[in-house]
Amino acid sequence: MEELQKINRRDFIKTGGIAAAATALSLSSLNGFAAGDVLKLTILHTNDVHSRIEPFPMDGSKNQGLGGTARRSALIKQIRAKESNVLLLDAGDIFQGTPYFNKFGGELEIKLMSAMGYDAATMGNHDFDNGLAGFNKQLPHANFPILCSNYDFSNTLLKGATKPYQIFKKAGLKIGVFGIGIELKGLVEGKNYGDTVFIDPIAKANEMADLLKQDLKCDLVICLSHLGYKYASNKVSDQVLAKNNKNIDLIIGGHTHTFMDQPEDVQNLSGRITTINQVGFAGINLGRIDYYFERYKGKRIKTASPYIISNELDS
Amino acid sequence: MDYLRSFRNYLALLAVLLVASCSSGYQLAKSNRAEYAINKDVAVDSSVVKTYLPYKKQLDAEMNQVLGYSDVLMVKSNDLPETILGNFFSDAALQQALKIDPTIDFAMPSTKGGIRVDVPKGDIKLSNIFELMPFENELIAFTLKGTDVQQLLNFIAATSGQPVAGLRMKIVDRKPVDVFINGKAFDPNKTYRVLTSDYIAGGGDNALGFKDPIEKKVLDLKVRQALINYVKENQAAGKTINPKLDGRITKD
Numbered sequence: 001m002e003e004l005q006k007i008n009r010r011d012f013i014k015t016g017g018i019a020a021a022a023t024a025l026s027l028s029s030l031n032g033f034a035a036g037d038v039l040k041l042t043i044l045h046t047n048d049v050h051s052r053i054e055p056f057p058m059d060g061s062k063n064q065g066l067g068g069t070a071r072r073s074a075l076i077k078q079i080r081a082k083e084s085n086v087l088l089l090d091a092g093d094i095f096q097g098t099p100y101f102n103k104f105g106g107e108l109e110i111k112l113m114s115a116m117g118y119d120a121a122t123m124g125n126h127d128f129d130n131g132l133a134g135f136n137k138q139l140p141h142a143n144f145p146i147l148c149s150n151y152d153f154s155n156t157l158l159k160g161a162t163k164p165y166q167i168f169k170k171a172g173l174k175i176g177v178f179g180i181g182i183e184l185k186g187l188v189e190g191k192n193y194g195d196t197v198f199i200d201p202i203a204k205a206n207e208m209a210d211l212l213k214q215d216l217k218c219d220l221v222i223c224l225s226h227l228g229y230k231y232a233s234n235k236v237s238d239q240v241l242a243k244n245n246k247n248i249d250l251i252i253g254g255h256t257h258t259f260m261d262q263p264e265d266v267q268n269l270s271g272r273i274t275t276i277n278q279v280g281f282a283g284i285n286l287g288r289i290d291y292y293f294e295r296y297k298g299k300r301i302k303t304a305s306p307y308i309i310s311n312e313l314d315s
Numbered sequence: 316m317d318y319l320r321s322f323r324n325y326l327a328l329l330a331v332l333l334v335a336s337c338s339s340g341y342q343l344a345k346s347n348r349a350e351y352a353i354n355k356d357v358a359v360d361s362s363v364v365k366t367y368l369p370y371k372k373q374l375d376a377e378m379n380q381v382l383g384y385s386d387v388l389m390v391k392s393n394d395l396p397e398t399i400l401g402n403f404f405s406d407a408a409l410q411q412a413l414k415i416d417p418t419i420d421f422a423m424p425s426t427k428g429g430i431r432v433d434v435p436k437g438d439i440k441l442s443n444i445f446e447l448m449p450f451e452n453e454l455i456a457f458t459l460k461g462t463d464v465q466q467l468l469n470f471i472a473a474t475s476g477q478p479v480a481g482l483r484m485k486i487v488d489r490k491p492v493d494v495f496i497n498g499k500a501f502d503p504n505k506t507y508r509v510l511t512s513d514y515i516a517g518g519g520d521n522a523l524g525f526k527d528p529i530e531k532k533v534l535d536l537k538v539r540q541a542l543i544n545y546v547k548e549n550q551a552a553g554k555t556i557n558p559k560l561d562g563r564i565t566k567d
Binding site: 038039051053054055057059060061062065066067068069070071072073074075077078096097098099100101102103104108111112115116129172173185186187189190219220249262263275277279283284285286287288289290291292293294295296307308309310311312313314 | 340341342343344345346347348349350351352353354355357358359360361362363364366367370371373374377378388390431432433434435436437441442443445446449450451513514517518519520521
């Protein structure tokens with residue numbers, strides 16, 4: 001029923017780029033944009049920033065001079081000045097990796113994320129490194145929600161401190177965002193997660209995504225995941241989740257510190273696309289995905305509609 | 316935007332069947348993706364610097380302290396069976412632990428994943444050691460049955476080598492062979508004194524062998540402190556840090 005067509009680099013050049021390809025498919029989005037029928041949403045994202053407040057020191061090591069919150073903030077401000085509908089998200093492991101965390105317990109990391117206007121973040125395994133109390137202590141500095149759907153904190157001091165999901169409304173669009181965490185056993189010391197109950201991530205992610213897309217009528221569903229991009233074993237990962245869900249549009253991943261050449265588009269159980277993206281670690285990169293939404297002409301659309309994916313921003 | 320790292324001339328066209336029952340007013344028509352490199356070409360938000368400056372000053376006063384000097388850049392690797400960074404880390408931990416407990420036979424004080432960053436050539440500052448070993452883990456000496464040591468050896472082999480000291484082995488078909496502990500051939504009928512961290516002993520990174528020890532001795536020394544002491548003591552003795560590969564773990 002559905003067609004999955006990929007145009008490689010050579011074909012891309014042959015057809016003369018996006019405009020030609022779009023014309024060939026009679027895509028009306030560009031016309032619609034002019035008529036006000038198209039909404040643009042910009043997703044900005046980080047993962048595994050690991051307390052990297054300043055750029056890596058200039059000491060000859062591999063990542064010297066890269067990253068830094070002051071630059072990230074300036075870039076985010078620049079983008080916000082141009083775009084009206086921006087969501088800024090983080091996929092966890094905010095904490096641990098520089099002495100800023102050892103000395104100040106994550107206070108500065110969270111304060112700066114609040115200052116940069118993060119809209120939501122999920123928890124990575126290292127966000128448990130000072131225990132549940134250590135994480136809880138920094139929450140007063142967060143002006144954004146911590147989204148965790150598959151950690152049950154009911155019997156811990158974090159009860160009520162996190163949310164499973166949050167819906168963001170941007171210019172008439174509803175964007176559902178939820179968080180999925182990795183199994184803590186074998187990764188985090190028991191005393192640091194206490195009575196946290198880990199819930200199967202695939203089942204919970206589907207429950208969340210179905211709720212957000214079908215019941216709560218979200219136009220886009222985003223999963224903030226700290227599962228890891230992929231593994232040699234069949235351990236649950238973003239790739240496994242992407243193949244085994246029905247309603248996730250985008251997985252913003254973390255944990256494996258993967259520098260992806262480009263986002264990966266996976267066909268999910270409903271035949272649609274679940275995109276996975278992850279941008280390395282330490283705030284070396286900032287990821288960006290612009291989504292364009294077209295207004296329905298009628299109540300029901302039965303024909304297949306193209307969804308163009310490009311690894312280039314519109315100028 | 317010249318700092319956009321890579322515009323990729325890649326285009327995927329995806330024809331997607333919309334779910335007819337979807338009652339939303341909007342449908343996804345297009346997505347464009349890009350990635351920004353955060354490097355020296357990006358402007359700096361001075362308000363952020365202003366926020367972190369008081370923290371930085373406090374930190375730098377302590378962390379810029381020079382502990383010693385490395386003759387080489389030590390690079391982190393999650394793939395190689397043996398690295399000079401892993402050798403530096405595990406030799407330092409073992410040497411410091413032996414001063415507390417001279418009966419230790421060998422050490423696996425961290426996994427590869429627990430060794431977090433490169434250590435630069437030149438001055439080794441306290442901050443370098445904190446970034447190398449940010450965790451608060453402690454060193455523990457275990458007495459293990461030979462069969463439990465075998466489990467640990469199997470883990471090391473199955474994960475393509477881990478940072479070790481006092482141990483030599485070859486990895487063939489993901490199995491340990493020609494194992495020598497403290498200079499003698501491994502005997503599964505003997506017991507061994509093994510140095511590791513509380514994290515690994517608790518099953519961290521799914522390491523094996525520490526569940527059922529004969530004896531356990533907390534050395535009251537953090538892994539990080541052992542590294543700090545090692546570098547400082549070398550410096551005091553007029554020696555630089557210059558670890559070498561010695562083939563302690565090889566892989567087929």
